[in-house]
Amino acid sequence: MASFPFLLQAQSGSHQVQLSYNGQHLEFDQPEQENKKQSGCLPCGPSTATGCSIRTVEILNITFESEHTLVVAACWEKHGPKKASELELFKFQVKDIEQAKQWQSNVLGHVYKDVKQGRHYKILVNPFGGQGHAQKIWQNTAEPLFKASGSTYDLTLTTHRYHAKEIAKELDIRKYDAVCSISGDGVLHEVINGFMERPDAILAHKLPLGAIPGGSGNALSFSLLGEDHGNHASNAVLAILKGRAMPVDLCSVTQGQTRTFSFVLQSFGLIADVDLGSEHLRWMGGARFTMAALGKVLAQTTAGCELAYLPVETDVQKIHAQYNAQRAQPVVWADQTHDEMDEDHKEITDVYGGIHASLKDSDGWVIEKDQYATVVGAKLPWISKGSVTHPAALPNDGLVDLLIFPGDMGRAAGLQALIASETGEHIHNEKVRYLKVKAFRVTPAASSGYISLDGEHTPYEPYQVEAHRGLISVLSVDGRYARSMRE
Numbered sequence: 199m200a201s202f203p204f205l206l207q208a209q210s211g212s213h214q215v216q217l218s219y220n221g222q223h224l225e226f227d228q229p230e231q232e233n234k235k236q237s238g239c240l241p242c243g244p245s246t247a248t249g250c251s252i253r254t255v256e257i258l259n260i261t262f263e264s265e266h267t268l269v270v271a272a273c274w275e276k277h278g279p280k281k282a283s284e285l286e287l288f289k290f291q292v293k294d295i296e297q298a299k300q301w302q303s304n305v306l307g308h309v310y311k312d313v314k315q316g317r318h319y320k321i322l323v324n325p326f327g328g329q330g331h332a333q334k335i336w337q338n339t340a341e342p343l344f345k346a347s348g349s350t351y352d353l354t355l356t357t358h359r360y361h362a363k364e365i366a367k368e369l370d371i372r373k374y375d376a377v378c379s380i381s382g383d384g385v386l387h388e389v390i391n392g393f394m395e396r397p398d399a400i401l402a403h404k405l406p407l408g409a410i411p412g413g414s415g416n417a418l419s420f421s422l423l424g425e426d427h428g429n430h431a432s433n434a435v436l437a438i439l440k441g442r443a444m445p446v447d448l449c450s451v452t453q454g455q456t457r458t459f460s461f462v463l464q465s466f467g468l469i470a471d472v473d474l475g476s477e478h479l480r481w482m483g484g485a486r487f488t489m490a491a492l493g494k495v496l497a498q499t500t501a502g503c504e505l506a507y508l509p510v511e512t513d514v515q516k517i518h519a520q521y522n523a524q525r526a527q528p529v530v531w532a533d534q535t536h537d538e539m540d541e542d543h544k545e546i547t548d549v550y551g552g553i554h555a556s557l558k559d560s561d562g563w564v565i566e567k568d569q570y571a572t573v574v575g576a577k578l579p580w581i582s583k584g585s586v587t588h589p590a591a592l593p594n595d596g597l598v599d600l601l602i603f604p605g606d607m608g609r610a611a612g613l614q615a616l617i618a619s620e621t622g623e624h625i626h627n628e629k630v631r632y633l634k635v636k637a638f639r640v641t642p643a644a645s646s647g648y649i650s651l652d653g654e655h656t657p658y659e660p661y662q663v664e665a666h667r668g669l670i671s672v673l674s675v676d677g678r679y680a681r682s683m684r685e
């Protein structure tokens with residue numbers, strides 16, 4: 199077994215270079231001339247060369263273009279850590295082919311030690327998501343990365359509402375390693391609910407999901423990649439190509455005679471109005487949510503309901519401390535949890551019985567009736583760019599984060615909270631309530647208004663939400679959501 203660093207002597211143009219892989223980075227000098235074309239490397243010498251340092255996670259593939267031409271494909275932070283990563287193909291001439299092949303095998307063996315190389319993906323592109331750029335994102339950014347990594351895929355452009363759900367219901371799950379969407383969260387919501395309608399639902403949910411931002415909100419993508427990268431398709435594709443399956447909770451939502459599964463949010467009041475009542479502002483992209491929310495806060499819109507919840511923690515300081523403690527724990531991957539889970543989950547049963555069950559005192563329900571600006575349960579910290587509404591949300595704590603803005607909040611506190619939600623600090627506003635709950639139920643007082651499940655319209659009728667631990671998985675490099683609360 200070779201030991202680090204793995205070294206290879208090669209030529210780049212007319213210059214002799216050394217490729218050195220130390221287990222964390224691949225480092226090499228780029229001659230000045232090459233640099234003019236490939237401008238991301240950092241100067242390391244007085245005049246002739248600059249040093250490139252590519253992280254392991256950024257290395258997609260190493261191939262031979264011809265017998266003596268080695269190509270390193272990387273999706274890397276060429277323009278700095280806050281900018282979108284970019285695909286680059288570094289080409290080198292090698293003399294000793296056997297040595298180069300050995301080096302290639304050593305490096306790729308390490309780069310892909312935890313992740314299968316050359317996965318096969320089902321990809322769903324919603325041409326009408328967000329501002330309608332999904333197809334361009336596929337052609338210009340995503341497809342070249344999938345190809346460069348040696349992955350294969352089946353692509354479907356969704357042609358109508360529920361198309362993704364129909365596909366998920368019929369998908370030959372054994373053929374694929376993951377299902378990915380270029381869209382907003384609506385397409386993945388459909389995939390999840392399509393899987394749920396299969397007789398082999400538990401098995402289908404073992405297929406990890408991947409999110410490439412192409413919608414308006416892109417909550418999952420922001421939650422995985424954070425504020426700086428949530429809109430960067432290349433970073434999202436990198437997480438799909440190099441990520442592992444992270445277990446993620448799913449909420450069962452019962453309403454009337456239906457049961458729907460939600461992975462983003464369940465909103466009532468202001469946030470539902472903003473989500474569903476701002477379609478006419480779609481041309482604004484993600485800014486449509488901010489504009490609509492501002493209008494609602496200034497108008498002091500409220501909605502009445504009976505709210506019942508099963509509290510686990512109601513003290514924001516403790517929630518904050520638990521968030522930090524959880525982040526200090528080692529990451530757990532789905533291949534470690536899904537088998538355990540199978541024992542408990544032959545069927546997905548709602549422990550608290552759903553919307554038609556009586557609220558048992560012995561379960562510890564807290565019940566209140568009031569006017570609220572908004573009541574929003576969520577499993578993701580971000581709902582869109584600049585909206586970290588549920589900053590303490592964790593992928594697999596088995597709990598729903600419940601955000602409550604009271605009806606008598608007032609314009610000033612409402613505006614403060616809205617501004618602070620850009621960074622998640624609103625939960626420390628004294629008028630805002632933020633709870634960790636096992637389940638909650640909303641019974642609207644009025645007969646009409648908006649309720650949104652993962653951004654999808656749902657009837658204005660009572661609904662109950664309950665979290666199910668680690669039922670699905672999402673491809674992630676870090677195994678956690680981006681940091682959404684300060685340390």
Ligand SMILES: Nc1ncnc2c1ncn2[C@@H]1O[C@H](COP(=O)(O)OP(=O)(O)OP(=O)(O)O)[C@@H](O)[C@H]1O
Pocket residue numbers: 324325326327328329356357358359360361380381382383384385388412413414415416417652653654
């Ligand atoms: N070809 C299509 N024509 C019309 N609707 C479609 C089509 N393909 C998908 N849809 C529907 O579009 C809805 C919204 O999709 P998606 O979530 O991708 O975008 P978005 O709403 O802009 O983004 P976000 O959910 O992030 O706000 C989904 O409910 C989906 O069923």
